[in-house]
Ligand SMILES: O=C(O)CCC(=O)C(=O)O
């Protein structure tokens with residue numbers, strides 16, 4: 315055994331609130347017979363096949379196509395190709411979106427007000443979302459604002475709205491997981507470690523689409539109320 319220990323990269327602090335959210339959501343997901351847990355120890359990742367009906371998937375695809383614009387990033391990246399998809403914020407008060415949005419919150423057992431706006435994304439061939447963490451780096455300038463707007467991101471729920479001909483997987487290089495888009499499949503993961511601090515192993519990438527178009531929706535949950 316080496317006498318040297320690698321310096322821990324500072325990412326954020328442990329938190330009793332996030333620890334409790336991690337435990338309660340995991341317990342809820344694990345008691346749902348439709349949900350499968352990924353057999354890894356470095357992060358909590360879950361799958362729910364056929365979660366969203368084809369009708370709801372198609373409705374979201376149409377809504378994304380009607381409202382899409384170039385995706386943005388919270389922190390500046392020197393790489394212009396970091397996130398090249400189009401995005402569309404889906405209005406949680408619209409009678410068509412609301413039931414879908416609230417069903418996701420209640421599946422996880424997180425208050426709807428902790429959820430950010432459901433965001434749709436569309437990737438054409440060659441478009442991608444390079445490796446990133448969904449959690450906020452607490453040493454970045456944007457953290458001050460994020461902290462006041464619901465705080466850290468805890469869980470992520472992401473639904474594939476269509477099958478993609480080639481490419482477009484979601485790849486977790488540290489956790490060793492690669493998920494192929496499948497219409498209706500819901501992917502859920504905890505961005506925090508058991509102690510409530512950000513988990514580096516949740517690094518993930520929306521791999522470039524090779525053939526076809528990829529549509530997804532992502533729901534990011536905060537530790538506190540985001541909606542006010
Ligand atoms: O497109 C993907 O597969 C990943 C999307 C993603 O990471 C996100 O929306 O935060």
Ligand SMILES: [Fe+2]
Pocket residue numbers: 446447448518
């Ligand atoms: Fe992400």
